[in-house]
Ligand SMILES: [Fe+2]
């Protein structure tokens with residue numbers, strides 16, 4: 470189907486959580502791509518394997534469903550199978566660029582139907598201090614400059630609202646969209662920033678929402694109450710597909726609109 474180059478639509482999918490989350494993606498996106506005339510699909514897959522990390526098998530399922538690029542976050546290396554994915558050439562899975570001394574790449578450039586999309590994955594440091602990361606603000610503009618053509622989008626995986634907003638304003642005018650991930654709670658602050666970058670603090674989580682951020686409610690309530698170590702277990706009920714669609718003018722690279730997506734599913 471010929472797409473108008475003036476209106477490029479990118480579907481971002483919030484942290485895919487456990488098998489139910491993958492099933493939600495497989496259920497929702499083929500029709501959503503068709504109905505919304507989506508050009509590219511970018512998903513955060515850091516919780517695809519149970520809730521920690523991703524495996525090659527799950528990554529392949531996401532690609533088969535229609536995902537073009539998979540990003541990660543603080544759980545990037547929780548499942549060792551990710552190393553096998555990084556060994557594969559041209560596999561569209563990236564991890565935050567500012568992780569220090571790890572395998573894999575922090576950004577990717579892909580082309581489809583004559584349209585080029587560049588995706589950068591970064592991770593925040595506020596409330597994530599224990600991770601071996603460098604300042605995400607440092608070097609991100611250098612990475613943007615590596616791309617000589619196409620539109621550029623950023624998945625900023627971070628905990629603090631203020632850090633995400635700061636990054637959004639820092640990137641305004643340099644990228645077409647910055648979406649936030651990691652909190653698993655969708656925020657209602659989607660907007661176009663003054664210099665044309667579409668922004669949302671967090672696009673939410675695709676998985677079980679009758680939970681505490683994806684984990685069985687009773688387990689987290691116990692942990693919060695007792696401060697004891699507990700064994701996490703993904704919840705199963707209240708499945709929702711969550712994300713956002715950003716529409717971008719390919720010539721000016723400025724965003725035209727951004728809208729949230731939220732689909733309740735009986736899975
Ligand atoms: Fe997550």
Ligand SMILES: [Fe+2]
Nearest residue numbers: 542543544651
């Ligand atoms: Fe995360």
